[in-house]
Amino acid sequence: AGSGKFFVGGNWKCNGTKDSIAKLVSDLNSATLEADVDVVVSPPFVYIDQVKSSLTDRIEISGQNSWVGKGGAFTAWNSSKTSAASGSFLGILKGDMSSEKRMRSFIGKKAAYALSEGLGVIACIGEKLEEREAGKTFDVCFEQMKAFADAVPSWDNVVVAYEPVWAIGTGKVASPQQAQEVHVAVRDWLKKNVSEEVASKTRIIYGGSVNGGNCAELAKQEDIDGFLVGGASLKGPEFATIVNSVT
Numbered sequence: 001a002g003s004g005k006f007f008v009g010g011n012w013k014c015n016g017t018k019d020s021i022a023k024l025v026s027d028l029n030s031a032t033l034e035a036d037v038d039v040v041v042s043p044p045f046v047y048i049d050q051v052k053s054s055l056t057d058r059i060e061i062s063g064q065n066s067w068v069g070k071g072g073a074f075t076a077w078n079s080s081k082t083s084a085a086s087g088s089f090l091g092i093l094k095g096d097m098s099s100e101k102r103m104r105s106f107i108g109k110k111a112a113y114a115l116s117e118g119l120g121v122i123a124c125i126g127e128k129l130e131e132r133e134a135g136k137t138f139d140v141c142f143e144q145m146k147a148f149a150d151a152v153p154s155w156d157n158v159v160v161a162y163e164p165v166w167a168i169g170t171g172k173v174a175s176p177q178q179a180q181e182v183h184v185a186v187r188d189w190l191k192k193n194v195s196e197e198v199a200s201k202t203r204i205i206y207g208g209s210v211n212g213g214n215c216a217e218l219a220k221q222e223d224i225d226g227f228l229v230g231g232a233s234l235k236g237p238e239f240a241t242i243v244n245s246v247t
């Protein structure tokens with residue numbers, strides 16, 4: 001981990017029932033969490049109110065995605081405003097479906113709109129397996145960074161999550177060296193293309209099959225400033241281990 005504040009997000013995705021969410025919230029409320037870590041969880045939208053009214057305010061709440069602008073006739077989407085009204089402040093904006101240029105620019109617009117509404121965003125980038133095997137990891141990540149950089153007015157409320165697509169939900173975690181190498185490259189990209197200040201202040205977190213067993217080694221890497229956790233965030237005690245992995 002670097003010198004900035006560690007950041008751990010739990011992405012609950014499309015999981016949970018009222019009862020299982022109540023149990024998870026109760027486990028999180030009783031967990032001991034390192035003081036110097038920003039902790040955010042992203043329940044499915046339908047459970048945000050339930051979580052907001054029962055979860056300790058030590059942990060912040062986030063939506064998982066948002067429409068690109070104000071609400072309207074967009075079936076099955078939620079707006080950033082819905083997210084804000086629920087008290088959540090971050091949107092996880094996935095870059096992993098974004099190899100297509102049009103989609104990357106759409107995600108950039110969502111980030112810009114969420115920021116303009118006073119929300120923070122977790123901007124996800126990452127390569128597919130075939131792109132890694134073709135030696136294109138950096139190029140792909142840089143292109144995705146550019147789509148965000150072209151769209152956002154400021155990086156103050158942006159956390160970048162490096163999530164190699166081949167590692168998400170697969171049980172195949174990037175090695176600490178593989179992750180560190182990309183994090184350094186992304187930081188360097190920010191330095192060259194945005195500013196030295198943004199490069200040093202922006203947290204770059206790792207996501208992809210992080211669990212209680214592999215988090216400590218990853219957290220030792222200088223440029224890994226936290227984690228975005230899927231599966232393992234559904235278990236309160238294991239999520240607490242990951243939050244507390246920063247030494």
Ligand code: PEP
Pocket residue numbers: 011013163167168169170171207208209210228229230231232
């Ligand atoms: C994620 O949901 O962002 C994620 C990385 O999932 P998992 O930890 O399950 O791989």
